[in-house]
Amino acid sequence: xxxxxxxxxxxxxxxxxxxxxxxxxxxxxxxxxxxxxxxxxxxxxxxxxxxxxxxxxxxxxxxxxxxxxxxxxxxxxxxxxxxxxxxxxxxxxxxxxxxxxxxxxxxxxxxxxxxxxxxxxxxxxxxxxxxxxxxxxxxxxxxxxxxxxxxxxxxxxxxxxxxxxxxxxxxxxxxxxxxxxxxxxxxxxxxxxxxxxxxxxxxxxxxxxxxxxxxxxxxxxxxxxxxxxxxxxxxxxxxxxxxxxxxxxxxxxxxxxxxxxxxxxxxxxxxxxxxxxxxxxxxxxxxxxxxxxxxxxxxxxxxxxxxxxxxxxxxxxxxxxxxxxxxxxxxxxxxxxxxxxxxxxxxxxxxxxxxxxxxxxxxxxxxxxxxxxxxxxxxxxxxxxxxxxxxxxxxxxxxxxxxxxxxxxxxxxxxxxxxxxxxxxxxxxxxxxxxxxxxxxxxxxxxxxxxxxxxxxxxxxxxxxxxxxxxxxxxxxx
Numbered sequence: 244x245x246x247x248x249x250x251x252x253x254x255x256x257x258x259x260x261x262x263x264x265x266x267x268x269x270x271x272x273x274x275x276x277x278x279x280x281x282x283x284x285x286x287x288x289x290x291x292x293x294x295x296x297x298x299x300x301x302x303x304x305x306x307x308x309x310x311x312x313x314x315x316x317x318x319x320x321x322x323x324x325x326x327x328x329x330x331x332x333x334x335x336x337x338x339x340x341x342x343x344x345x346x347x348x349x350x351x352x353x354x355x356x357x358x359x360x361x362x363x364x365x366x367x368x369x370x371x372x373x374x375x376x377x378x379x380x381x382x383x384x385x386x387x388x389x390x391x392x393x394x395x396x397x398x399x400x401x402x403x404x405x406x407x408x409x410x411x412x413x414x415x416x417x418x419x420x421x422x423x424x425x426x427x428x429x430x431x432x433x434x435x436x437x438x439x440x441x442x443x444x445x446x447x448x449x450x451x452x453x454x455x456x457x458x459x460x461x462x463x464x465x466x467x468x469x470x471x472x473x474x475x476x477x478x479x480x481x482x483x484x485x486x487x488x489x490x491x492x493x494x495x496x497x498x499x500x501x502x503x504x505x506x507x508x509x510x511x512x513x514x515x516x517x518x519x520x521x522x523x524x525x526x527x528x529x530x531x532x533x534x535x536x537x538x539x540x541x542x543x544x545x546x547x548x549x550x551x552x553x554x555x556x557x558x559x560x561x562x563x564x565x566x567x568x569x570x571x572x573x574x575x576x577x578x579x580x581x582x583x584x585x586x587x588x589x590x591x592x593x594x595x596x597x598x599x600x601x602x603x604x605x606x607x608x609x610x611x612x613x614x615x616x617x618x619x620x621x622x623x624x625x626x627x628x629x630x631x632x633x634x635x636x637x638x639x640x641x642x643x644x645x646x647x648x649x650x651x652x653x654x655x656x657x658x659x660x661x662x663x664x665x666x667x668x669x670x671x672x673x674x675x676x677x678x679x680x681x682x683x684x685x686x687x688x689x690x691x692x693x694x695x696x697x698x699x700x701x702x703x704x705x706x707x708x709x710x711x712x713x714x715x716x717x718x719x720x721x
Contacts, residue, residue: 252467257715264708272432289362290561300344307541317563321357458513494710511678524667536570547588605641
């Protein structure tokens with residue numbers, strides 16, 4: 244049996260050692276460079292200020308009634324064209340040209356030039372004069388979340404960062420902005436760490452299974468290594484700290500020192516894929532619908548929009564969003580710097596939310612719960628905190644007073660639900676994020692202490708994987 248475990252560890256190491264070494268090195272890169280994706284704040288910075296003069300030719304209520312929408316967004320397509328976007332769960336269902344009063348069925352290259360030019364200028368950039376490349380899918384847009392926008396117009400800019408902008412040919416939205424530095428380092432970071440090359444990632448089911456089974460094999464490799472390492476320590480020759488010498492000695496020592504950490508990293512990476520639905524939560528759709536109170540009524544939306552030129556938005560406003568909260572239609576404004584405000588859609592008067600209002604909204608969202616514990620957070624807690632992406636603060640937290648103690652995080656300005664944490668999400672937080680990022684306690688979520696601790700652990704595990712890889716190749720050559 245012992246002989247079998249030795250052989251299993253040796254040959255799994257030969258097969259997987261180099262991959263684990265790459266996971267260590269790419270993990271260090273990912274501490275400082277995240278995979279390119281566009282959050283709400285970045286998208287706002289690509290928009291130009293609203294210009295609703297001589298506007299607007301609205302769609303009729305019958306046109307709106309064709310869509311099951313939960314929000315209507317007003318923003319500029321380019322510097323001259325305000326548009327309506329009918330949205331469901333953040334996805335654009337249709338875009339309506341408010342100048343011409345027609346739906347946009349697709350974006351021509353000339354229009355895309357204007358969109359990209361406005362986005363570039365809003366970000367302090369200038370476009371190259373060469374025509375954009377038409378891209379169906381590439382390394383940075385391989386995810387299925389981009390399917391509703393394909394193909395893209397890919398624009399290059401003249402800045403030193405070699406920034407590129409992706410414009411959707413379906414909706415005209417700028418859906419991604421990348422820099423040369425991001426693209427370069429991600430080939431050594433997330434692309435390696437997530438096994439994310441386009442040739443594999445474009446097949447989601449195959450990619451998922453490859454990552455799951457390789458991670459599971461890595462778990463067996465580290466488990467057998469821990470057993471063998473401890474056993475050999477107990478059976479070492481008298482007067483020696485280890486039965487090994489040379490590179491094998493380094494592998495033995497670093498395995499004893501960091502084998503548990505390697506196991507936690509590989510195991511949590513396995514759990515990050517939510518294999519076979521182990522940590523699949525219930526989602527927040529039910530609460531979001533309860534928070535809205537009812538679906539958008541096309542006639543209410545039409546009534547709120549027909550006086551748009553009279554709306555008292557600030558010159559810096561780049562977006563208006565209409566949505567229901569507790570059955571009442573409201574309008575939220577957003578500026579490029581992320582500042583927002585809330586208005587009553589019927590009167591166009593400011594309608595800020597107090598903490599009592601937010602508490603009532605939380606109870607409306609949770610009709611089966613009689614009480615909630617509420618707090619206005621200025622900084623993160625154990626489940627809503629900064630790690631690469633910056634969450635919105637302040638945030639209103641409501642904890643349901645029930646057995647599950649579900650947590651809900653609301654935007655204190657708009658009243659919209661930002662995040663939900665149920666039991667499965669809590670498990671995912673600790674079994675994946677806690678172990679993979681080594682941030683179990685608040686002090687370890689503070690930088691630069693977190694960087695120092697994680698880099699030291701990574702250094703030892705890297706030596707472990709590096710020596711194991713060397714020994715595996717040496718055995719193959721012998």
